Amino acid sequence: MKHYDLVIIGAGPSGYAAAMRAIDLKKKTLLIEKSTLGGAGITNGALSSKTLWELSRDMLAFRKNLDRYHLEPPKAVWKEIQVEVQNAVQERVHLLDSHLQELQNNPKYATYIDFIEGEASIISEHLVEIETLDERLAFETDYIIIATGSRPRFLPNIPIDEKYILTSDGIEQMEDFPESMVIVGAGVIGCEYATIFSGFGQTKVYLIDKGDSILPFEDADVVAVIEKNLEAQGVHIHRNSSLSRMERENGKVRYTLNFSDGHQETFEVDKALVSVGRVPNYEKIWKEAVPIKMGKRGVEDHDTNTSVKNIYAVGDITADINLVNVGELEGRYAVEKIYGSPKRKLVYENISTIMFLNPEVAGVGYNEKTAQAKGLNYKVVTTDYSTIARAVAKRNTQGFIKLLVTDDDEMQILGMRVVGEQASAAIQAVALLISMEKGIEELAECVHPHPSITEGIQESVRALLGKSILKSGLLKDKVNCYCYDCNKKERVMF
Numbered sequence: 128m129k130h131y132d133l134v135i136i137g138a139g140p141s142g143y144a145a146a147m148r149a150i151d152l153k154k155k156t157l158l159i160e161k162s163t164l165g166g167a168g169i170t171n172g173a174l175s176s177k178t179l180w181e182l183s184r185d186m187l188a189f190r191k192n193l194d195r196y197h198l199e200p201p202k203a204v205w206k207e208i209q210v211e212v213q214n215a216v217q218e219r220v221h222l223l224d225s226h227l228q229e230l231q232n233n234p235k236y237a238t239y240i241d242f243i244e245g246e247a248s249i250i251s252e253h254l255v256e257i258e259t260l261d262e263r264l265a266f267e268t269d270y271i272i273i274a275t276g277s278r279p280r281f282l283p284n285i286p287i288d289e290k291y292i293l294t295s296d297g298i299e300q301m302e303d304f305p306e307s308m309v310i311v312g313a314g315v316i317g318c319e320y321a322t323i324f325s326g327f328g329q330t331k332v333y334l335i336d337k338g339d340s341i342l343p344f345e346d347a348d349v350v351a352v353i354e355k356n357l358e359a360q361g362v363h364i365h366r367n368s369s370l371s372r373m374e375r376e377n378g379k380v381r382y383t384l385n386f387s388d389g390h391q392e393t394f395e396v397d398k399a400l401v402s403v404g405r406v407p408n409y410e411k412i413w414k415e416a417v418p419i420k421m422g423k424r425g426v427e428d429h430d431t432n433t434s435v436k437n438i439y440a441v442g443d444i445t446a447d448i449n450l451v452n453v454g455e456l457e458g459r460y461a462v463e464k465i466y467g468s469p470k471r472k473l474v475y476e477n478i479s480t481i482m483f484l485n486p487e488v489a490g491v492g493y494n495e496k497t498a499q500a501k502g503l504n505y506k507v508v509t510t511d512y513s514t515i516a517r518a519v520a521k522r523n524t525q526g527f528i529k530l531l532v533t534d535d536d537e538m539q540i541l542g543m544r545v546v547g548e549q550a551s552a553a554i555q556a557v558a559l560l561i562s563m564e565k566g567i568e569e570l571a572e573c574v575h576p577h578p579s580i581t582e583g584i585q586e587s588v589r590a591l592l593g594k595s596i597l598k599s600g601l602l603k604d605k606v607n608c609y610c611y612d613c614n615k616k617e618r619v620m621f
């Protein structure tokens with residue numbers, strides 16, 4: 128029986144990254160994928176939804192520009208949008224596919240990588256079986272990395288058929304823009320699709336929110352901007368509502384909501400999207416004899432180690448953050464851990480994220496909610512986009528920068544949120560400083576290009592240090608600094 132150093136199950140972002148790191152270390156590696164290379168990082172996930180978001184954003188901007196010149200906007204055609212999304216997906220899958228083939232044909236790498244299309248399962252600690260289209264294969268291995276990802280969570284009694292009642296796995300296969308759509312779950316996926324469909328301007332979107340605000344993990348000031356824009360685009364948010372029934376009836380979707388004030392109402396729409404979180408793909412991956420422990424939200428791992436010594440788990444299958452960059456980080460880390468000791472610890476504090484909303488929201492580290500939950504005292508500066516020359520030039524000053532630092536002389540950076548145009552471009556310098564456990568002096572003194580959004584970050588830092596150009600608290604809601612005392616639960620402006 129053929130023997131490998133390492134078998135990796137799943138070629139999404141985490142599995143693929145792990146395989147590439149194993150090649151660097153000259154380990155004989157087998158990568159197995161049962162469906163499409165790139166997993167949810169490409170198909171029905173990150174890349175496809177971001178392509179939709181970009182197209183929707185272009186359409187929104189186009190409509191606004193035409194409006195400026197009193198011209199009638201054209202209608203977006205779903206089939207054309209769909210083709211563009213498929214092109215993006217195929218380009219990316221093709222890139223990975225060609226890359227794998229090149230590796231397998233190149234004498235420098237060929238010894239170290241094999242790729243098999245098929246469904247893998249772990250029979251015992253050192254034995255993996257694969258069912259391909261026409262045969263069943265078995266391989267021995269020293270180590271295994273499970274990178275089988277996640278899938279949409281279903282709700283009991285909601286009959287998802289991926290035609291009328293959809294998840295993110297079915298939404299891109301729709302035949303046309305629906306005239307109306309309800310989205311169940313106002314988290315990241317729900318809010319991104321609400322932004323996308325309201326941006327195209329052909330779908331009346333309803334968003335079901337269990338609580339009194341969407342994106343329940345974000346600070347209220349961030350949420351306020353996003354909610355305002357969604358509503359301005361015609362999105363109706365059903366606040367404090369719980370879904371009691373949803374069913375398909377005469378080609379429509381009928382749903383009934385119970386509101387927290389006691390009343391109940393029934394609505395009818397063309398389509399529904401259920402986006403209430405994801406569940407790990409763990410069923411059938413290992414046999415009962417393999418004692419891998421599962422937690423409520425995924426494989427219980429300790430820095431990528433599972434409860435079985437030679438088996439590791441990375442990416443969405445584990446119970447932490449579900450993101451492409453986190454999956455890749457864990458995949459690479461697991462390989463380095465198996466074959467030595469990684470140079471850096473696996474830390475999640477400096478993970479940067481972007482939520483593709485209107486406007487985009489970039490984040491890294493703590494926000495006020497998470498800092499308060501941790502019992503931290505902190506200082507905050509908020510700087511409005513209207514103080515940033517680049518935003519003024521763009522004629523879009525909606526948004527702000529919010530930076531949190533420790534409430535001591537060092538002012539170590541705890542986290543940042545940027546809501547507004549080019550937010551994503553502004554976040555990385557701060558992510559680096561967090562990972563280096565640095566204070567804010569470095570940012571204050573580094574010269575930023577002009578006009579740029581990052582100048583706003585520099586001014587924010589300078590405000591905390593008491594040396595900004597626009598002084599804190601003088602212009603209402605422009606630049607404000609405050610301390611938060613977790614014991615007293617109070618803010619003090621400075």
Ligand SMILES: Cc1cc2nc3c(=O)[nH]c(=O)nc-3n(C[C@H](O)[C@H](O)[C@H](O)COP(=O)(O)OP(=O)(O)OC[C@H]3O[C@@H](n4cnc5c(N)ncnc54)[C@H](O)[C@@H]3O)c2cc1C
Pocket residue numbers: 136137138139140141142159160161162163164165166167168169171172173174176177245246247248274275276277295316408411412441442443444448449450451452454
């Ligand atoms: C709509 C949507 C939008 C998203 N947007 C973003 C975003 O903007 N930014 C971001 O960072 N993240 C985003 N994410 C999250 C991101 O896609 C995931 O966190 C990431 O893809 C997880 O990578 P993974 O490799 O762990 O799992 P996956 O990408 O799920 O890949 C797992 C792979 O394993 C394969 N597999 C499963 N079982 C087996 C088996 N038995 N044998 C062989 N192969 C198997 C699957 O076919 C799949 O290809 C988004 C997700 C969704 C659904």
Ligand SMILES: NC(=O)c1ccc[n+]([C@@H]2O[C@H](COP(=O)([O-])OP(=O)(O)OC[C@H]3O[C@@H](n4cnc5c(N)ncnc54)[C@H](O)[C@@H]3O)[C@@H](O)[C@H]2O)c1
Pocket residue numbers: 282311312313314315316317319335336337342343369370402403404405448449450480481482483
């Ligand atoms: N831009 C990005 O980085 C990006 C984009 C999309 C997805 N993702 C990843 O994918 C993951 C999954 O996204 P998601 O939006 O499905 O999950 P989520 O955890 O972000 O949001 C789920 C939402 O559904 C709500 N909910 C749960 N049960 C409900 C019910 N019965 N009725 C109504 N609402 C209910 C929750 O309160 C929550 O707001 C995210 O955690 C994220 O890591 C990231």
